[in-house]
Every structure is written in structure tokens, then in C-alpha cells.
Amino acid sequence: MAGRIRIRAQVKGDSTEVKALMRHPMETGQRKDAAGNPIPAHFIEEVMVTHNGNTVMHGYWGAAVSANPFLGVRFEGGAAGDEIVVTWRDNKGETGEGKTKIK
Amino acid sequence: MSYSLEQSGIARRSFLRVGAVLAATALIPAKLWAAIARPEGAFKATALDATFAELGGTPEPHDGIIFTTPDIAENGAVVPVEVSIDESKLPGVTKLYVMVEKNPNPMTAMFMIPAGTKPFVETRVKVAQTCNLYAVAEANGKLYMASKETKVTLGGCGG
Incomplete structure (x- = not known):
């Protein structure tokens, strides 16, 4: 279930654009199920993007980031074939990771 | 014994x-x-003023922050937001924040921008009801902001 990340990384001029789509319910903890029971909060708290092992973006999120979160970042440099890794950790301690090469 | x-x-x-x-x-x-800890107080704050206070004060409006959000969102659960910085007007941005004024917790996302990364971020957020969205940038230890109203036809928090 959790853990899948689709990533696209492309060189654009002198920088690289990374777009990542994570699979996650991002439950706020404010909703109730059909029986009226509260649905516990379950959301990504921390997200990181690295380029060849160097951090290019480090973010902290709350539950109000949309379900199946999208993240777009740009950094200077980067070349075709370089490795981009996106990782996340949620409030239940689950983690997800996705990798791609810059096109 | x-x-x-x-x-x-x-x-x-x-x-x-x-x-x-x-x-x-x-x-x-x-x-x-984590080199910088998650600002739990800011994420838990339930009002915009309290969120600003947790971060160190109310940001100053700045036209170097380019904040793109839809004027009208049909679906408040998925509202695209983009924050970018005109570096000729506002150099040295190290952090970007996105806040939604009338959500249960206004603080939505925080991004730390290391050297070499563009002060730019794109994501999608939930907006519970029509209100102002805020993009806050930290540069040289000072907070700056830009805000924009998004009208929501269908609320983003379900239930």
C-alpha cells in the first residue's frame, strides 16, 4: 500500500526539475467513517529529495497536504543519469522511497 | 539484605x-x-496568528514572493499551490511555508531550501473553506509573506 512514489526528473536549462507523486492517504484525523467513528490521523510528516546523495529539499508536512501528495522542486545543476531519491516518513513511522535517473 | x-x-x-x-x-x-527539527508548535497551532507567533512573529508582506493558487477551487481537497521567489527582490531565502488560514491547523507545509536549490516549490493542499492562503519565506532570519484568497466550492476536509 504505502511506499510507492512516481518521480520524473528532467534537466531544464541550467537546473533540474523534479516532480514526485507519492501514494498516501493523508488522513487528517478530523474525518469520521460511515459508522461515525473518527478515522485516525495518518499523514506524511517529513519528505526529502536527494540528488546523488546530497539533500536538495527537506520538508515537513501537516495533514492538510492533499492525499497522494505531489511535490515539485528545482535545483541548480544535475545531469542526465544522476540519481534522484525521494523518501518520506509518516506519523505512524512508516516510510516510502522512490528512485529515478535524471533524463 | x-x-x-x-x-x-x-x-x-x-x-x-x-x-x-x-x-x-x-x-x-x-x-x-533532520538538521532542523519539525516545528511541532507551529503545526499544532489552530489559528494563523498563533502559527506566526510560533515561527517568531507576523511576517512582513513582500512582493518578491510569487504565490500562485487558483482563484476558485472546485475541489478543496486538491488545491494546487506554487511558491517561487524573485531572487532579485528577495535574496537568501532558506525556508518556505504554506499556510491555509481557516484550516483546523493553518500550517500546512514547510520546506528547507539548501544552497543550490531554487526557492521554488509546488504542491497540492486541502482548503476547508474559502479563505486566504499564505506563502511565507524566511530570508536572513526574517519572515516575509504573500497571501491570496481561494474560493472553495466543495470543502477539503470531508466528513
Whole structure:
């Protein structure tokens, strides 16, 4: 279930654009199920993007980031074939990771 | 009596030692992750003013922050937002924040921008009801902001 990340990384001029789509319910903890029971909060708290092992973006999120979160970042440099890794950790301690090469 | 006390003392010491090792192991991944801790107070604040206060004060409006959000969102659960910075007007941005004024917790996302990364971020957020969205940038220890109203036809928090 959790853990899948689709990533696209492309060189654009002198920088690289990374777009990542994570699979996650991002439950706020404010909703109730059909029986009226509260649905516990379950959301990504921390997200990181690295380029060849160097951090290019480090973010902290709350539950109000949309379900199946999208993240777009740009950094200077980067070349075709370089490795981009996106990782996340949620409030239940689950983690997800996705990798791609810059096109 | 004294014998048994000594025994329990030793047991407690070795227990503490095991505990210390476990704690040290648990710290390693946390260290790799975070140079700056998650601002829990800001994420838990339930009003915009309180969120600003947690971060160190109300930001000053700045036209170097280019904040793109839809004027009208049909679906408040998925509202695209983009923050970029005109670096000729506002150089040295190291952090970007996105806040939604009338959400249960206005603080939505925080991004740390290392050197070499563009002060730019794109994501999608939930907007519970029509309100102002804020993009806040930190540069040289000072907070700046830009805001924009998004009208929501269908609320973003369901239930």
C-alpha cells in the first residue's frame, strides 16, 4: 500500500526539475467513517529529495497536504543519469522511497 | 539484605546500559533525517496568528514572493499551490511555508531550501473553506509573506 512514489526528473536549462507523486492517504484525523467513528490521523510528516546523495529539499508536512501528495522542486545543476531519491516518513513511522535517473 | 540490594543495583545498571545503547541506535536515523527539527508548535497551532507567533512573529508582506493558487477551487481537497521567489527582490531565502488560514491547523507545509536549490516549490493542499492562503519565506532570519484568497466550492476536509 504505502511506499510507492512516481518521480520524473528532467534537466531544464541550467537546473533540474523534479516532480514526485507519492501514494498516501493523508488522513487528517478530523474525518469520521460511515459508522461515525473518527478515522485516525495518518499523514506524511517529513519528505526529502536527494540528488546523488546530497539533500536538495527537506520538508515537513501537516495533514492538510492533499492525499497522494505531489511535490515539485528545482535545483541548480544535475545531469542526465544522476540519481534522484525521494523518501518520506509518516506519523505512524512508516516510510516510502522512490528512485529515478535524471533524463 | 545488603546482598539483595547490591544485586538489584547491578541489574538496574546493566538495564540502564542496554537502554542507553538502544537510545543511541534509535537516534541514528533521526540524525540523518533532520538538521532542523519539525516545528511541532507551529503545526499544532489552530489559528494563523498563533502559527506566526510560533515561527517568531507576523511576517512582513513582500512582493518578491510569487504565490500562485487558483482563484476558485472546485475541489478543496486538491488545491494546487506554487511558491517561487524573485531572487532579485528577495535574496537568501532558506525556508518556505504554506499556510491555509481557516484550516483546523493553518500550517500546512514547510520546506528547507539548501544552497543550490531554487526557492521554488509546488504542491497540492486541502482548503476547508474559502479563505486566504499564505506563502511565507524566511530570508536572513526574517519572515516575509504573500497571501491570496481561494474560493472553495466543495470543502477539503470531508466528513
